[in-house]
Amino acid sequence: MADVPPGPGPLPDTFAVFPLSGALLLPKGKLPLNIFEPRYLAMTEDALAAGRLFGMIQPDPALPCLAHGPGLHRVGCLGRISSFSETDDGRYLITLSGVSRFRIAEELEMRRGYRRVRAELAPYAADLATAEQSPTPLPRAPLLRALRDYFRTRGYSANWDAIKGMEDAALVATLAMACPFTPTEKQALLEAPTEAERAAALLTLLEIDTHAAGAAPRPS
Numbered sequence: 544m545a546d547v548p549p550g551p552g553p554l555p556d557t558f559a560v561f562p563l564s565g566a567l568l569l570p571k572g573k574l575p576l577n578i579f580e581p582r583y584l585a586m587t588e589d590a591l592a593a594g595r596l597f598g599m600i601q602p603d604p605a606l607p608c609l610a611h612g613p614g615l616h617r618v619g620c621l622g623r624i625s626s627f628s629e630t631d632d633g634r635y636l637i638t639l640s641g642v643s644r645f646r647i648a649e650e651l652e653m654r655r656g657y658r659r660v661r662a663e664l665a666p667y668a669a670d671l672a673t674a675e676q677s678p679t680p681l682p683r684a685p686l687l688r689a690l691r692d693y694f695r696t697r698g699y700s701a702n703w704d705a706i707k708g709m710e711d712a713a714l715v716a717t718l719a720m721a722c723p724f725t726p727t728e729k730q731a732l733l734e735a736p737t738e739a740e741r742a743a744a745l746l747t748l749l750e751i752d753t754h755a756a757g758a759a760p761r762p763s
Contacts, residue, residue, distance in 0.1 A: 554643060557651065557661050559586045559597040560619060562612060566730040568599040568620040570641045570670040571742075572716035578635040579651040582656030587624070587635045589655065595624040598645060601726055608700040611653055618734050620644050621664070641716065644733065669737070681742040683710040688747040690718065694758070715742045724748060 547635065561576075561583060568574045576586050579682055590597045598619045608613025622639035645662035686708070696699055709717065719732045721740065726749055735741035 548572060550669075554621065554664055555594065556648075556664060557659065558621065559590065559654070559657050559659050560600050560615070560647075561597060562584065562600055562615055562658065563604050564602050565718045565726045565729065566599055566601070567606075567733060568622050568639060568641045569733060570620065570643055571677040571712045572641040572720045574599065574622065574639045576635075576637050576639055578637060579633075582586075584633070584635065585655040585725070586657040587627075587637065590624060590625070594651075596621060596642070597639075598622065598662070599626075600638065601730055609681075612658060613646065615650075616730055617647050618644055619647070619735055620676065620733065621662075628755070643667050681739060682710070682746055683711060683714070683717060686718075686742060686746050686749075689746055689753065692753045693722070693749045696753055711742075712738050715745055721747050721761075722749070724752075 559617050566574065578584055586597060588686075598621045600618050600619030602613035603616045604613075608614065621642045621644070623642050625638050625640040627637040643664050644667040645664045646666060648661045650724075651659040651661055673746055690701075690706075693695055693699075706714065715738060720731070722745075724732070732744055732748075735744050
């Protein structure tokens with residue numbers, strides 16, 4: 544699999560989007576994708592040729608279906624292809640690294656079968672901050688306790704050394720993306736205004752799901 548170096552320069556305000564229910568991409572998160580539909584193969588090829596960027600967004604079941612596909616939530620996440628490989632049967636296996644959230648301003652004409660939008664990224668400028676630039680502490684210890692309870696009730700195993708070694712923002716993004724929350728819950732995590740609020744929402748979801756599974760909370 545080829546690693547793709549980071550792209551320089553400002554982010555575009557027009558780009559392709561990949562609507563996929565239940566697929567959450569967050570800034571500082573990494574989403575593996577298996578690309579096989581012709582329109583999304585075309586989208587990936589076009590992205591690799593120019594900036595390596597496209598957006599992930601969820602369909603909104605509350606909206607009517609349009610002629611070119613389902614109605615979309617207004618907020619998604621722009622990602623950069625950070626690694627890719629091509630299989631013998633013509634699929635792309637890619638890793639999409641989350642860059643910044645965006646809000647759809649308008650949908651544009653389709654290109655090669657895939658959907659495109661003009662988006663607003665300025666409201667989410669904080670997504671581009673480094674850990675040093677956004678030093679707000681996150682509830683790491685309670686989050687890890689809740690995660691252990693959550694995994695134990697479901698019989699999941701985890702590499703705890705790797706989890707403990709992750710930076711706060713990457714840890715929250717990875718857990719929010721990997722846990723099997725509903726599409727509505729994932730959209731709420733995406734739209735949380737700040738990383739601290741996303742971490743608090745993630746903690747609440749883990750505790751609620753663990754309680755619903757009949758587990759008693761661990762002592763603090």
